[in-house]
Amino acid sequence: MGRFILKCLKCGREYGQEYRLTCENDDSFLRAEYLEKRLELRDQPGIGRFHSWLPVQEELTTEAGPITYRSEALSKELGLSNLYIGFSGYWPERGAFIKTCSFKELEAHPTMQLLKESGGKAIVLASAGNTGRAFAYSSALTGMDAYIVVPDSGVSSIWLPEEPTDSIHLISMTPGNDYTDAINLAGRIAKLPGMVPEGGARNVARREGMGTVMLDAAVTIGRMPDHYFQAVGSGTGGVSAWEASLRLKADGRFGSKLPKLQLAQNLPFVPMYNAWKAGRREIIPEIDMKDAKRQIEETYATVLTNRAPPYAVTGGLYDALVDTDGIMYAVTKDEALEAKALFESLEGIDILPPSAVAAASLLKAVEAGNVGKDDTILLNIAGGGFKRLKKDFTLFQVKPSVTVSSSDVSLDELGI
Numbered sequence: 035m036g037r038f039i040l041k042c043l044k045c046g047r048e049y050g051q052e053y054r055l056t057c058e059n060d061d062s063f064l065r066a067e068y069l070e071k072r073l074e075l076r077d078q079p080g081i082g083r084f085h086s087w088l089p090v091q092e093e094l095t096t097e098a099g100p101i102t103y104r105s106e107a108l109s110k111e112l113g114l115s116n117l118y119i120g121f122s123g124y125w126p127e128r129g130a131f132i133k134t135c136s137f138k139e140l141e142a143h144p145t146m147q148l149l150k151e152s153g154g155k156a157i158v159l160a161s162a163g164n165t166g167r168a169f170a171y172s173s174a175l176t177g178m179d180a181y182i183v184v185p186d187s188g189v190s191s192i193w194l195p196e197e198p199t200d201s202i203h204l205i206s207m208t209p210g211n212d213y214t215d216a217i218n219l220a221g222r223i224a225k226l227p228g229m230v231p232e233g234g235a236r237n238v239a240r241r242e243g244m245g246t247v248m249l250d251a252a253v254t255i256g257r258m259p260d261h262y263f264q265a266v267g268s269g270t271g272g273v274s275a276w277e278a279s280l281r282l283k284a285d286g287r288f289g290s291k292l293p294k295l296q297l298a299q300n301l302p303f304v305p306m307y308n309a310w311k312a313g314r315r316e317i318i319p320e321i322d323m324k325d326a327k328r329q330i331e332e333t334y335a336t337v338l339t340n341r342a343p344p345y346a347v348t349g350g351l352y353d354a355l356v357d358t359d360g361i362m363y364a365v366t367k368d369e370a371l372e373a374k375a376l377f378e379s380l381e382g383i384d385i386l387p388p389s390a391v392a393a394a395s396l397l398k399a400v401e402a403g404n405v406g407k408d409d410t411i412l413l414n415i416a417g418g419g420f421k422r423l424k425k426d427f428t429l430f431q432v433k434p435s436v437t438v439s440s441s442d443v444s445l446d447e448l449g450i
């Protein structure tokens with residue numbers, strides 16, 4: 035018997051347990067509804083603890099999982115009494131063992147498991163860096179093929195803490211192509227026979243994997259936080275946190291008020307910030323991301339640069355922000371670097387650029403009075419511990435099997 039059904043958020047059509055990204059009637063998100071309505075923690079080391087609300091049959095045994103701890107130093111510096119850090123990365127002293135150093139690994143493991151359970155063999159995805167590394171690692175662990183398309187700026191991010199396997203197929207794109215070009219090429223490859231698109235935010239396994247950050251926080255704190263801070267590029271993490279809190283609310287033991295999403299992008303590329311500020315569901319490219327490619331080149335945290343984020347779609351980020359009375363921030367590179375230095379010196383762990391953007395947004399929120407001094411706050415440090423990892427592991431660069439010059443190349447050139 036299945037553990038969940040997939041339900042279309044617009045027309046309500048239900049599907050059984052399968053690797054499905056879209057409804058046959060419309061373009062809305064599908065959401066998983068689990069038979070287990072109460073979160074029953076499993077005896078697993080990582081995200082497998084949250085099996086109740088992961089769309090897979092077998093419990094995941096990976097040690098990769100989010101951790102949550104109560105901040106002391108940063109909390110004191112900001113004058114906050116209930117600041118919690120959700121950390122996804124490598125920090126063994128705190129029990130954090132994500133060896134690709136970001137919460138993207140929380141998405142990769144359930145996705146590969148769901149793919150395996152539904153008979154799929156090869157997954158195709160685009161990445162600006164962190165997602166590709168996470169799926170490459172999951173491919174190395176499971177032996178399942180992964181075709182990963184990255185822009186030139188992302189190639190150096192595709193490393194592993196062990197020897198890469200033949201199951202990893204890295205396709206790089208020449209300079210001038212960005213993350214969205216990689217998405218377009220991956221979309222074409224995914225139509226080849228035997229290939230399965232990972233689906234980005236449409237993939238419930240990805241969303242539920244990321245949602246475990248909120249679940250871990252709620253079980254650690256004993257209730258849902260009042261505020262949730264994260265830097266977003268696609269916004270999937272924001273949607274995931276919202277969906278996880280809807281389930282926690284229905285569970286009944288973790289409070290009834292949904293955490294307020296407080297999400298950040300980095301200047302000059304801030305399309306979702308612009309649309310949200312203007313009160314619009316639609317992103318208007320000419321207004322919200324004029325000269326997008328140039329903006330992206332100037333951006334500090336490049337993984338936050340998705341030109342086609344799931345913002346307007348039913349069940350997407352706009353709906354999540356409306357439902358949680360959310361706030362969005364635009365952060366400069368200087369603000370991010372300042373917040374990074376502050377966080378690292380006070381909390382004692384190195385963090386990735388997007389996490390610096392998230393930390394900067396918390397500083398802005400405190401300054402603007404968007405959080406109360408005694409409110410319970412969850413800061414999602416979605417990537418970190420890279421320097422810490424290098425002390426314990428040798429890292430291996432994954433080499434591209436082919437480099438292409440545009441998303442329109444003939445697929446024969448790829449030698450798949």
Ligand SMILES: Cc1ncc(COP(=O)(O)O)c(C=O)c1O
Binds near residue numbers: 271
């Ligand atoms: C460390 C980290 N934080 C935040 C994000 C933004 O994630 P999303 O917009 O998919 O929620 C990313 C995306 O790659 C990331 O790697």
